[in-house]
Amino acid sequence: MMKKNQVTRRQFLTTASIGAMAIASRRIPAYGNVSRRAGKLAILGGEPVRKNKSWPEWPYWDDKVIDEVVKTTKSRIWCRIQSESGTVPTFEKKYAGLMGTRYCVATGSGTQALHTSVEALGIGAGEEVITSPYTDPGTIASILVSRALPVLADLDPESYQLDPDDVERRITENTRAIMPVHMMGQPCHMDRITAIAKKHNLKVIEDACQAHLSVYKGKKLGTIGDLGCFSFQSSKTITCGEGGGIIGNDENLMDKCYTVHNHGTSRRGRTEVIGPKYRMNEFEAAVLLGQLSGVQERFARRNANAAYLSARLKDCPGVQPQKLYEGTESGSFYLYAMTYRKEHFNDAERSTFLKALQAEGVSLSPYIRQGLHREPWIENVLGSSVYLKMFSAQRLKQYREEATCPNCDKVCQEMVMLWASGPLLGTQEDMDDVADAILKVYENREKLKAVK
Numbered sequence: 285m286m287k288k289n290q291v292t293r294r295q296f297l298t299t300a301s302i303g304a305m306a307i308a309s310r311r312i313p314a315y316g317n318v319s320r321r322a323g324k325l326a327i328l329g330g331e332p333v334r335k336n337k338s339w340p341e342w343p344y345w346d347d348k349v350i351d352e353v354v355k356t357t358k359s360r361i362w363c364r365i366q367s368e369s370g371t372v373p374t375f376e377k378k379y380a381g382l383m384g385t386r387y388c389v390a391t392g393s394g395t396q397a398l399h400t401s402v403e404a405l406g407i408g409a410g411e412e413v414i415t416s417p418y419t420d421p422g423t424i425a426s427i428l429v430s431r432a433l434p435v436l437a438d439l440d441p442e443s444y445q446l447d448p449d450d451v452e453r454r455i456t457e458n459t460r461a462i463m464p465v466h467m468m469g470q471p472c473h474m475d476r477i478t479a480i481a482k483k484h485n486l487k488v489i490e491d492a493c494q495a496h497l498s499v500y501k502g503k504k505l506g507t508i509g510d511l512g513c514f515s516f517q518s519s520k521t522i523t524c525g526e527g528g529g530i531i532g533n534d535e536n537l538m539d540k541c542y543t544v545h546n547h548g549t550s551r552r553g554r555t556e557v558i559g560p561k562y563r564m565n566e567f568e569a570a571v572l573l574g575q576l577s578g579v580q581e582r583f584a585r586r587n588a589n590a591a592y593l594s595a596r597l598k599d600c601p602g603v604q605p606q607k608l609y610e611g612t613e614s615g616s617f618y619l620y621a622m623t624y625r626k627e628h629f630n631d632a633e634r635s636t637f638l639k640a641l642q643a644e645g646v647s648l649s650p651y652i653r654q655g656l657h658r659e660p661w662i663e664n665v666l667g668s669s670v671y672l673k674m675f676s677a678q679r680l681k682q683y684r685e686e687a688t689c690p691n692c693d694k695v696c697q698e699m700v701m702l703w704a705s706g707p708l709l710g711t712q713e714d715m716d717d718v719a720d721a722i723l724k725v726y727e728n729r730e731k732l733k734a735v736k
């Protein structure tokens with residue numbers, strides 16, 4: 285068993301990093317079908333690489349999802365507290381099983397899962413949590429609603445993940461936790477983050493909202509820190525429209541999460557602590573239960589397609605797929621992300637490159653255009669009477685001075701991505717379209733000057 289796993293891991297790393305496997309097994313040369321990339325750019329009047337084709341649609345549903353929703357409707361159990369065998373408690377057991385943890389508490393969103401975790405760990409007024417500026421606003425919202433201070437550390441510009449050195453530099457005497465965000469569903473450098481947390485006696489709340497089923501050094505993301513949080517919002521790779529979940533192994537802490545998310549009322553029926561009402565409803569869990577079958581196959585398909593795409597693009601210096609840390613065994617591939625290097629595209633702006641690709645029938649997007657360190661919340665929150673009471677004037681001044689993240693700015697300017705929940709479930713031909721379109725634009729980079 286052990287041996288088999290190790291081989292799989294090594295094979296995955298080979299495919300992910302150099303793509304040798306994908307090429308050998310599919311007998312496709314790294315540069316693919318040259319004729320499809322010859323000829324005029326579509327944006328200048330040529331034939332597009334891809335036309336009249338659609339991508340796999342997202343969110344995914346099939347008859348199992350419909351059946352579960354109908355069953356829930358007819359059962360009249362529409363709220364989780366009505367039954368221990370309703371869809372929410374059943375989903376919690378199944379999701380914990382899938383993740384290999386002892387417990388799961390389902391919530392109404394990923395933001396709610398994160399906030400419940402912050403609150404359950406007793407983090408609040410006057411305290412600080414270090415996280416990433418390059419993430420969904422829900423990440424910092426979860427800290428702010430507990431009236432703590434989200435401290436934004438800069439990124440490793442090639443992996444788009446938190447830079448552990450910068451995390452360590454930003455620790456103060458009030459820091460209570462690190463909230464690493466596994467962007468695009470790929471792992472942060474968890475060995476280093478865990479070591480820093482241990483050294484400074486900090487909690488780790490994993491924002492695994494994009495990282496369902498991803499594996500780092502034999503462990504699923506979300507199971508490495510004290511608590512792991514997921515989102516089931518409609519764009520994510522497992523979804524019910526809006527939903528979330530917390531996983532963990534510590535019985536007391538997970539019981540506290542339940543209490544917090546249940547307006548402070550415990551499983552024993554006593555109202556005990558501060559807590560909002562964040563319960564998932566039974567219809568959401570019905571959709572999730574219906575979707576769980578087949579989830580591993582879809583996960584494997586996204587990984588295989590991503591490896592294939594990386595292999596096809598490996599000799600193109602103009603696009604550099606997201607750096608994966610050693611120990612990355614698989615990723616959810618919520619997004620397939622690359623750094624666009626304009627110096628290799630005859631200095632064409634990213635927007636020009638994206639326009640040219642769009643004309644070829646392939647849409648990539650820049651994703652997050654500004655890090656959270658550039659949003660107005662900093663002035664509004666730090667200037668509020670509540671924060672002025674909780675933090676010293678000196679701390680708030682220092683916060684403003686240090687709210688720069690140049691690597692995050694660089695990533696916001698250079699990143700291009702294929703939204704992957706649906707598209708990465710496509711066929712190999714779909715992936716060839718993406719690669720051929722990029723390579724066609726690359727080979728015609730001299731002509732991009734003519735694009736308006």
Ligand SMILES: *Cc1c(COP(=O)(O)O)cnc(C)c1O
Nearest residue numbers: 393394395420422423493515517
């Ligand atoms: C989606 C997301 C969240 C928030 O989840 P919601 O379900 O939308 O509240 C938080 N962090 C990251 C990284 C996300 O992608």
